Amino acid sequence: MSENKNNIAKLSLPNGNSYELPIHSGTIGPDVIEIKKLYSDSDHFTYDPGFTSTGSCKSDITYIDGDKGVLLHRGYRIEDLADNCDYLEVAYLLLNGELPNKLQKSAFDNKITTHTMVHEQLALFFRGFRRDAHAMAVMCGVVGALSAFYHDSTDITDPSQRLVASHRLVAKVPTIAAMAYKFSLGQPFIYPRNDLTYSENFLHMMFSVPAEEYKIDPVLAKAMDKILILHADHEQNASTSTVRLAGSSGANPFACISAGIASLWGPSHGGANEAVIHMLNNIQKTGNVHEYVKKAKDPNDPFRLMGFGHRVYKNYDPRATVMKKTADEVLKAVGKENEPMFKLARELEKIALEDEYFISKKLYPNVDFYSGVILQAMGFPSSIFTVLFAVARTVGWVAQWNEMIEDPEQRIGRPRQLYTGSSERDFINIQNRI
Ligand code: ACO
Numbered sequence: 050m051s052e053n054k055n056n057i058a059k060l061s062l063p064n065g066n067s068y069e070l071p072i073h074s075g076t077i078g079p080d081v082i083e084i085k086k087l088y089s090d091s092d093h094f095t096y097d098p099g100f101t102s103t104g105s106c107k108s109d110i111t112y113i114d115g116d117k118g119v120l121l122h123r124g125y126r127i128e129d130l131a132d133n134c135d136y137l138e139v140a141y142l143l144l145n146g147e148l149p150n151k152l153q154k155s156a157f158d159n160k161i162t163t164h165t166m167v168h169e170q171l172a173l174f175f176r177g178f179r180r181d182a183h184a185m186a187v188m189c190g191v192v193g194a195l196s197a198f199y200h201d202s203t204d205i206t207d208p209s210q211r212l213v214a215s216h217r218l219v220a221k222v223p224t225i226a227a228m229a230y231k232f233s234l235g236q237p238f239i240y241p242r243n244d245l246t247y248s249e250n251f252l253h254m255m256f257s258v259p260a261e262e263y264k265i266d267p268v269l270a271k272a273m274d275k276i277l278i279l280h281a282d283h284e285q286n287a288s289t290s291t292v293r294l295a296g297s298s299g300a301n302p303f304a305c306i307s308a309g310i311a312s313l314w315g316p317s318h319g320g321a322n323e324a325v326i327h328m329l330n331n332i333q334k335t336g337n338v339h340e341y342v343k344k345a346k347d348p349n350d351p352f353r354l355m356g357f358g359h360r361v362y363k364n365y366d367p368r369a370t371v372m373k374k375t376a377d378e379v380l381k382a383v384g385k386e387n388e389p390m391f392k393l394a395r396e397l398e399k400i401a402l403e404d405e406y407f408i409s410k411k412l413y414p415n416v417d418f419y420s421g422v423i424l425q426a427m428g429f430p431s432s433i434f435t436v437l438f439a440v441a442r443t444v445g446w447v448a449q450w451n452e453m454i455e456d457p458e459q460r461i462g463r464p465r466q467l468y469t470g471s472s473e474r475d476f477i478n479i480q481n482r483i
Contacts, residue, residue: 058082062091077112094465104285106293107456110143110448111284118364122282123147131371136247136277136441137161140219143282143448158247164220165241165250167228168198175232184436185314187229192222193307203301205454214302215447222306222443223247226436227254233432248273251440256428268382269427272375276420279368280438282445288312288319292446293453297462302450309446310439319435325356325421326431329390329397338396346406356418357401358410365413372419379423394422 056072068091071083081104084095097103112121120127123142130139134148141149141157149157174194178187195217196203202214228238231254239254249270257263283289291312296305313319332341345354359366380386398414401407424434453459 056080060087060091062093066091075107078114088465094467096467100290105290105462106285106453107458108285108449108452109146110452111282111445113284113361115359115361115363118362118367120283120367127279127367128371131275131278131368134278136274136281139278139281140444143444144215144451160216161220161247162241162243162250164217165224165243167195167221167224171195171198171225172228172238175228178232180233180235182233184226184229184233184433185310185439187232188222188226188436188439189307189311189314191225191229192218192310193304195221196301196303199303203303205296205299205301211302211451211454215451218302218306218447219444223251223440224254226433226440227251229436230255230433246270246274248277266382268378272379272423272427275371275375276423276437277441279371279416279420280441282442282448285449286318287315288442289446289449292450294462296450296453297459299461302447305450306443306446309442313439313442314435319438321355321415321417322421322424322438323431323434325418326425326434328355329393329421332397333389333393338393338400342397342400342404346404354397354401354407354412356414356421357407358412359415362413362415363411366415368416369414369419372416372423373414376419376423376426379426383426385426391422391426394418 058070058072059067060070061067068087070087072080073083074080088094095103110123112124113119122130122139123146125142125148130142134142137158138149138154140161141154171191171194174191175187178190199214199217202210202217204210224241231238237259239257239259241250242253245253245265249265252265252270252273253263285293288309292305292309295308296302300308316324328341332338335341341352341354344350344352345357380391385391398418401412401414407413421431421434424437425431429437
């Protein structure tokens, strides 16, 4: 971050006082106006619900240009990473800042692989949940409970403990996710296999049963890997900011990631691909796709086409381009190209891309539109979609958490407020209240 000496913002208040606020430039992206001392100097806060104009930290990890449809991790385009790397390569990049060489990659793969098992006693935890519990509820509980099992990696002041905790989280969250899924089905937990890649192992833990051999389809393993890569990090979104805020108090990493999972669970964040499938099911029931498009365009109808539009990307979501190609490959591999739901998805995509309403408002299919379609075709129930998102995003959360802990400017997060309640008033005893 560099201070742009020629650029000082001037703030004048109605009381006649004025203040000079330094402007900083990042490597790319908009400049930021520093307001750190505004309160102590001027006795004023800024007001920004939803933090739409507020930068909460410096970060070297991810850059998004929503207008141009660009997503970079450590400077590399997401399309290049998705085309050329496997998930653990991207995980290494996010955690360490550079792509690994061959030696570093195999050491990292080995490190993660040897941490995939969970403490055997953790399996007993699951028995305390109802079988029909939402898998995200189980994830919040069990991932948070890791701090009760791995005491030797909860001292956040020790860099070696932070590293072990980071590896444990990336390695164990898929195991816990698969256990949550198996528990909901009433099937036995499947132990991880060290001879498989990260994505192959995840499919194995999710879909195999002890009674028969499970053959991993390489097209599906590749698709799983791409889905994980495309969801690995996305700058300071709600769940990542939650992880940083929880961590700013010095909370242990397992508790912080559990907080991130809780935030991701919300339908405005991680639940959109599940909503896509529900919408496609509903359209299928009525059989009239044009009616739904009409409803989406009606300003008096709150209905929106799920999987279209994005808060940040006002051009094409670069992740959606990769997903679309993967969706085509998966549908072909599983022979579902002509199933009604997937034909409907293509029809909807075509109508929306050609419709003036969607074109003029720059509402393109987003990553969730295609990931919903792919995951459904791969045999994942829609209730587990957000869990897969949590598996992918864990490395992003962990990278951002580490960056925050190592930032010398880091302080406990403590936003302020515009108080709108009652001013001080006299207390009234209960017998005198009317
Ligand atoms: N269908 C129909 N109209 C839409 C849609 C949609 N999916 N999305 C936006 N619009 C319209 C709005 O009604 C609004 O119209 P107006 O200008 O006439 O008022 C205009 O497009 C702009 O929409 P905003 O709500 O201002 O856009 P915002 O950036 O706030 O919302 C959001 C983005 C929440 C993603 C929205 O597009 C949406 O609800 N999409 C459907 C849900 C979805 O797919 N979410 C996943 C996002 S991807 C992700 O989180 C990984």
